[in-house]
Amino acid sequence: MSKLLASLGEAVTASGLKDGMTVSFHHHLRNGDYVLNMVMDAIAKLKIGNLTINASSIFDAHAPLIHHLRSGVVGGLEANYMGSTVGRAVSEGVLNKPVIFRTHGGRPSDIESGKSPIDVAFIAAPSSDSAGNCTGRFGKSACGSLGYAFADAMHAKKVVVVTDNLVDYPLRDYSISEAHVDYVVRVDAIGDPQGIVSGTTRMTRDPVALRIADLATQVISASGFLKDGFSFQTGAGGGSLAVAQNVRNIMREKKIQGSFALGGTTGYLVDMLEAGCFESILDVQCFDLKAVESLRTNPRHVEISASHYASPSAKSCAAEALDVVVLGATQIDCGFNVNVHTDSGGYIIGGSGGHSDVAAGAKLALVIAPLSRARLSIVVEKVLTVTTPGKTVDVLVTQCGIAVNPLRADLRQQLARAGLPLVEIGDLRKMAEETNGIPQKPDLEEKIVGKVLYRDGTVIDGIRQVRRPAGA
Amino acid sequence: MRIVKNSIAGTLESSDIHVEVSPGTGVEIDVQSTVLTQFGDSIKKTVMDVLREMEVGDVRVFANDRGALDCVIRARLETALLRAAGGDGP
The missing domain is CATH 3.40.1080.10 (Glutaconate Coenzyme A-transferase)
Known part of the structure; x- marks a missing residue:
């Protein structure tokens, strides 16, 4: 048949x-x-x-889905990431059941x-x-x-x-x-x-992002992981790519032979593979045309399943073999908890993706973020939503200094010996607040519109409905 | 200070604010902002403070904010007001 x-x-x-x-x-x-x-x-x-x-994942291209949520064709959503368009409808309570967020x-x-x-x-x-x-x-x-x-x-x-x-x-x-x-x-x-896919993923020229990338590179350098056998993951954001480029320069200069690059793949990682920085790329998702081309033609660029990438119940996964990962944050708090689910108004604008998986797996998990973006503090007292628990985040790198998780006293000593500008995360928070002023708290209802499941399936946080502003 | 003509200052870049000032009767303020829920009240207060400090009584202010810091809001508004005052400002 x-x-x-x-x-x-x-x-x-x-x-x-x-x-x-x-x-x-x-x-x-x-x-x-x-x-x-x-x-x-x-x-x-x-x-x-x-x-x-x-x-x-749900992207903004899936906006027509909102109609199906309203009409009852769809009564429940489960996703690892949700863009801000469908995210807004969910945050304003279009569903009766909370969205289940996984990694x-x-x-x-x-x-x-x-x-x-x-x-x-x-x-x-x-x-x-x-x-x-x-x-x-x-x-x-x-x-x-x-x-x-x-x-x-x-x-x-x-x-x-x-x-x-x-x-x-x-x-x-x-x-x-x-x-x-x-x-x-x-x-x-x-x-x-x-x-x-984007034609090319572009490097940032923002001086603040470049300063953060330079400090992050120094942290990686001083951490001791950047040697033969090095494995690395970074995102597709401009700042992450700048770190990748710096790391590449060091690897070539010192003739370091890395092992593998992991995760979502960009042309920058492909360049590193072709330059001999890594033995292989383990790829769950391609971000640009160069990555697609490389996966098609280069036998050392390997497609892996999401389980192979990061499943906590697989017999083993690549995330657990990872040395260093560079991650972003919408908010990070004084306990190093990271939020990439909601914006400071409480609206859903993302999700973990692999964030909490690789933070848990990597030997060194760096979060890079500016102190604030357009008057919104990134370093805060308490994140609105916990995506990635602070105990799995080792270092925060901002343009105003590097904060090391107190759980990593060993690393702190290492970075201090290397002469890096270390600060307390609480001081970064104060700096951000003094610059921006104290924001009004978002107006949230009791109703839970999203349940955040940690990678092991436990509920790590709930996302509450946002009260729609009057007249909106 | 007397507002005698229309003026603008600032841009719509992130972290900036675009301010339009024009002659009016009494004080009329309209604020739009990407951070309205977080800083709406604070922005309006800053605008009122600057108007008071510069002794402007009759004016229409339209501010389109993209997350500007308080000092930036002050600078842009002062500039717009001075441009609209037609040379007889303080």
Whole structure:
């Protein structure tokens, strides 16, 4: 029997999807993704309701989802990250049930253990054959790694592959095997290439960010980890890329042969791989075209699943083998707890992604952040939402100095010996407050609109509904 | 100080504030801000303080704030007021 069906509607019907079930999506097409919206529209037309969506991330491109939340097609959301557009609707209480926030490692762990079962998984595939052997490496919507989709494909009761590049059977260089796939649907476009990957990820020129990057590099240098066998993860933000470039220069100058780079991949990490800084890149997600190209052509650039990346219940994962990670923060408090879920008004603007996974796994977890952004203090007394517990964060680097977690007295001594400008985190907080003034507290209701699950599944915090300003 | 013409000061860059001043009857203030929930009251108070200090009684002020520090708000508003005062300012 052919797995190839003519439309998403047919696939939804064939999958046996019914009211109250759970559907899942992955986010490698990022802000260019069409698949979640197309599938939910098809489901709405079939009058199926009260579904739960378990998506590895929700982006602003998924704004049409808000309509399905209001109309009751969707009654529950689970995600590792949520952009500010859907985040605002959720923060203002559009759902009766709290959104379940997991981490990139916690999500596959809960799917595999059966804690968060998926009825139907929809896999957005830039190339697939008619049996569902699929990959993100090529096709007009190429996105590179499909790392977050593996757990969905392997554990959902039914799996639908959605592609805009149907190739002859068998697709040899597959990421997800036909053994897991029930149905394949060809559509005109699974996404907008402009939104899927950026052409180039750009380095910052902001002098404050560059100063922070320089200090962060000095911390990494003085930590003792920057030697042969070094492993490293950094984000795609401008400041993180500046750290990566500095680290690269040191590695080349001192002829340091690193082991691996981990996580979301940018052209900067690819350059480091090609320059011989690392033996390999372990890639769950590509951020730009150069990363996609490298994954397609360089055998030392390897696609890994989200479980392999960071699952706390996997027999082991790469995050636990990591030396150094550079992370960002929307807020960080005097206990080194980090918030990347909510802004200072209490609105949902993000989520952990892999933040708390790699903070826990890495031997040295650095948070880099300016003291404040546009009058909002980043270093605060108490974060509004705990994403990553302070005990897993080792150092905060700001433009006004470096604060070491008191739990890491050894590291503090090392950095002091290297002559780095160390400060107390409480003093950084005071500096920020004196510059910005004391903000009014956000107006929050009692109702919990989001539950933050730590990577081991425990509830680490709740996100409260925001009272809408009068007249808004 | 008497406001006799329209003027502007500042930009819409992050951490700046764009201030428009024009002649009016009594004091009329309209503040928009990216940090309105956190600093709305504080911004309005700063605007009122500056108007009082510069003895401006009849004016319309429209401020579009992008998270400017208090000192920046003062500087931009003072500049706009002096530009609108037509040379007979303090």
